[in-house]
Amino acid sequence: MPRPILTADRMRAAEQAAIEGGTSVETLMDRAGTALAEAVHRLAGTGDTLILCGPGNNGGDGYVAGRKLVERGHRVRVAALAPPASAACVAAASRWDGETVTFEQASPSPILVDCLFGTGLTHGLEATVSERLSDLAKSASSAIACDLPSGVGSDDGRCLSPVPAFDMTVTFGALKPAHRLMPALPSMGRVVLADIGIDASSTWFEIGRPEVPALAAAAHKYSRGYVAVLAGEMSGAASLAASAAARSGAGYVRVIGDGLFQGLPASVVVGGKLGLLADDGRIGSVLIGPGVGRGAGAKALLQAALDCGKPLVLDADALNELGANPTGMSDAILTPHAGEFARLFPGLDGTKPEMTLQAARNSGAIVVSKGPDTLVASPDGRLGFAPPAPSWLASAGTGDVLAGIISALRARGMDAFDAACAGVWIHGRAAELAGPLMIADDLISELPAVLA
Ligand SMILES: NC(=O)C1=CN([C@@H]2O[C@H](COP(=O)(O)OP(=O)(O)OC[C@H]3O[C@@H](n4cnc5c(N)ncnc54)[C@H](OP(=O)(O)O)[C@@H]3O)[C@@H](O)[C@H]2O)[C@H](O)CC1
Numbered sequence: 001m002p003r004p005i006l007t008a009d010r011m012r013a014a015e016q017a018a019i020e021g022g023t024s025v026e027t028l029m030d031r032a033g034t035a036l037a038e039a040v041h042r043l044a045g046t047g048d049t050l051i052l053c054g055p056g057n058n059g060g061d062g063y064v065a066g067r068k069l070v071e072r073g074h075r076v077r078v079a080a081l082a083p084p085a086s087a088a089c090v091a092a093a094s095r096w097d098g099e100t101v102t103f104e105q106a107s108p109s110p111i112l113v114d115c116l117f118g119t120g121l122t123h124g125l126e127a128t129v130s131e132r133l134s135d136l137a138k139s140a141s142s143a144i145a146c147d148l149p150s151g152v153g154s155d156d157g158r159c160l161s162p163v164p165a166f167d168m169t170v171t172f173g174a175l176k177p178a179h180r181l182m183p184a185l186p187s188m189g190r191v192v193l194a195d196i197g198i199d200a201s202s203t204w205f206e207i208g209r210p211e212v213p214a215l216a217a218a219a220h221k222y223s224r225g226y227v228a229v230l231a232g233e234m235s236g237a238a239s240l241a242a243s244a245a246a247r248s249g250a251g252y253v254r255v256i257g258d259g260l261f262q263g264l265p266a267s268v269v270v271g272g273k274l275g276l277l278a279d280d281g282r283i284g285s286v287l288i289g290p291g292v293g294r295g296a297g298a299k300a301l302l303q304a305a306l307d308c309g310k311p312l313v314l315d316a317d318a319l320n321e322l323g324a325n326p327t328g329m330s331d332a333i334l335t336p337h338a339g340e341f342a343r344l345f346p347g348l349d350g351t352k353p354e355m356t357l358q359a360a361r362n363s364g365a366i367v368v369s370k371g372p373d374t375l376v377a378s379p380d381g382r383l384g385f386a387p388p389a390p391s392w393l394a395s396a397g398t399g400d401v402l403a404g405i406i407s408a409l410r411a412r413g414m415d416a417f418d419a420a421c422a423g424v425w426i427h428g429r430a431a432e433l434a435g436p437l438m439i440a441d442d443l444i445s446e447l448p449a450v451l452a
């Protein structure tokens, strides 16, 4: 099951529903603190532990975790930034009878647990507080954040004050958008999700390993997926996309264009008239964008794609040719990077999740908003957050490869949203396997291992 993702408001509503169902906040906090202690102990073993506690329920989780860690043999010191303020935090703190120091007295410890602020953060930490948090996190062998690193905006992933890097973040019920959004993402470390008995079902989720449909025994090359790639000025980009489609399980890949398509597998067919797009009922998806260029030629190709009535994948220059605020794009997948997104959907505001969903609703298309925090949005409200992808994926041609993978999965008959999510996951995994010095071509070589 993919891990659900909830905004702070929706998390509070889920918490409220649990309370109305008979589970007290104290019970939820007890579960959260217990899960936090368990995760800390598993990661770091037994050792000297400093827990920084804030005044709200994030701090309350810290007091509970302190008690549980003492039971597990840790030497625990709690440093309170402010006296407990929420009722549940007051109750949890009243049960803490271990070593307590002031925030100013808190000295470095091998294990640091940050329970200052979570989803209730309203503004950045005071400079002295964020500096101290950073110093303590840097000097710890294991730094763990409770729910969120303090200073991170839960819904938008903004760092409202400087945020150090943590080895692990333990969150409760559901992930929060910030766990998978820039610029907060690199501070999270491994994100562990603990079940605290809240119904956290959501149409927002972290994209997990996809289930690519098995091939039918009677499959033939066209039923495995026939991808038509429209090529323009820069044949290298089209070659990358077509090769990626061929290596992602498509049964038949055709490149329609006049260039010299170097490096294409011999199994990829080159040539054919544009009229094929509408006439050939076996075509399962049409990809246009990689290397298509700008100008009259690109416009004509785009028009042919838009008119052919086949599932579309639009990338790169096809998105620029499309113009601002496209509508009526049902059965299309748009894969803009940040610059293309801003040109395609000017004037949207809000968080990246909100803007990506709005773009999907306005256009009618599945929108893959690419970047180090790629999101996949559907007009029906589903929103997939990519798991963290290696930074070395940011190199020329990797977007062409992604578009090719998605086109193959779509041609194979996967639902457009599922194909886009699966493509994003497969692409990130291929990058992990290809390693830091990879180039886009290497991703294609890794696809059989990822898809096996
Ligand atoms: N949602 C759940 O199901 C559960 C969540 N748990 C944990 O609870 C926190 C959320 O707790 P909450 O009390 O809502 O919020 P915080 O603890 O994050 O912070 C609220 C207090 O902090 C003050 N605040 C906010 N920002 C700052 C700042 N920059 N500097 C100083 N003080 C700040 C805020 O005061 P305001 O006056 O600003 O409102 C509050 O006093 C969640 O993250 C989980 O860890 C439960 O334990 C289990 C169930």
Ligand SMILES: [K+]
Pocket: 058, 114, 115, 116, 117, 118, 145, 146, 147, 148, 149, 150
């Ligand atoms: K925290």
